[in-house]
Amino acid sequence: QKEVEQDPGPLSVPEGAIVSLNCTYSNSAFQYFMWYRQYSRKGPELLMYTYSSGNKEDGRFTAQVDKSSKYISLFIRDSQPSDSATYLCAPAHSNFGNEKLTFGTGTRLTIIP
Amino acid sequence: NAGVTQTPKFQVLKTGQSMTLQCAQDMNHEYMSWYRQDPGMGLRLIHYSVGAGITDQGEVPNGYNVSRSTTEDFPLRLLSAAPSQTSVYFCASSYSRVGEVSRIPGEQYFGPGTRLTVT
Numbered sequence: 001q002k003e004v005e006q007d008p009g010p011l012s013v014p015e016g017a018i019v020s021l022n023c024t025y026s027n028s029a030f031q032y033f034m035w036y037r038q039y040s041r042k043g044p045e046l047l048m049y050t051y052s053s054g055n056k057e058d059g060r061f062t063a064q065v066d067k068s069s070k071y072i073s074l075f076i077r078d079s080q081p082s083d084s085a086t087y088l089c090a091p092a093h094s095n096f097g098n099e100k101l102t103f104g105t106g107t108r109l110t111i112i113p
Numbered sequence: 114n115a116g117v118t119q120t121p122k123f124q125v126l127k128t129g130q131s132m133t134l135q136c137a138q139d140m141n142h143e144y145m146s147w148y149r150q151d152p153g154m155g156l157r158l159i160h161y162s163v164g165a166g167i168t169d170q171g172e173v174p175n176g177y178n179v180s181r182s183t184t185e186d187f188p189l190r191l192l193s194a195a196p197s198q199t200s201v202y203f204c205a206s207s208y209s210r211v212g213e214v215s216r217i218p219g220e221q222y223f224g225p226g227t228r229l230t231v232t
Binding site: 004006008032034042043044045046049088090092099100101103105106 | 146148153154156203205220221222223224225
């Protein structure tokens with residue numbers, strides 16, 4: 001079993017829809033949960049992170065973690081064509097600088113105008 | 114700041130050839146790493162370095178070599194290219210130091226990538 005599983009999609013939704021992107025993980029020691037966004041032919045960039053269980057909101061984006069079920073979600077409200085990208089989840093054990101990240105395979109999202 | 118730069122952007126190699134992928138950062142970051150990205154496989158860590166003179170293997174190190182003589186540069190060498198090494202390669206760097214708490218957990222800055230094809 002992979003440490004991090006992510007539905008690769010692709011996922012296409014109309015503009016303005018609510019998008020739900022999900023990951024599952026197997027290692028209960030993960031404490032920090034990152035979401036990276038990668039535009040086509042670009043490097044990934046950190047979108048947001050959460051610590052432990054709960055929700056974190058940043059504008060139209062909400063990251064949610066349920067540690068009891070080892071389930072990570074990213075919700076995008078009022079989706080825009082500019083949100084079209086691949087989204088990668090990446091849990092981590094700690095917030096120390098030498099932490100190696102384990103990335104999910106990524107979900108390719110297309111927002112249709 | 115230029116951030117993380119990678120050269121070349123594209124490269125085609127024949128099986129058995131060797132080459133070096135260049136990576137440089139101007140942010141004075143201690144932590145640098147190399148990933149490869151393949152369809153359906155996500156980003157996989159090849160090698161990483163926690164500072165000048167210190168390197169270690171990641172998940173998929175075979176066929177690759179690294180060194181870190183300066184804080185700024187972290188080249189990746191392909192010793193004898195194979196078709197299985199056809200991939201997109203990303204270099205990344207991070208501010209934080211070993212044993213220090215990150216200002217932003219999990220924050221890594223990625224370069225634009227090198228698309229490598231081995232025929």
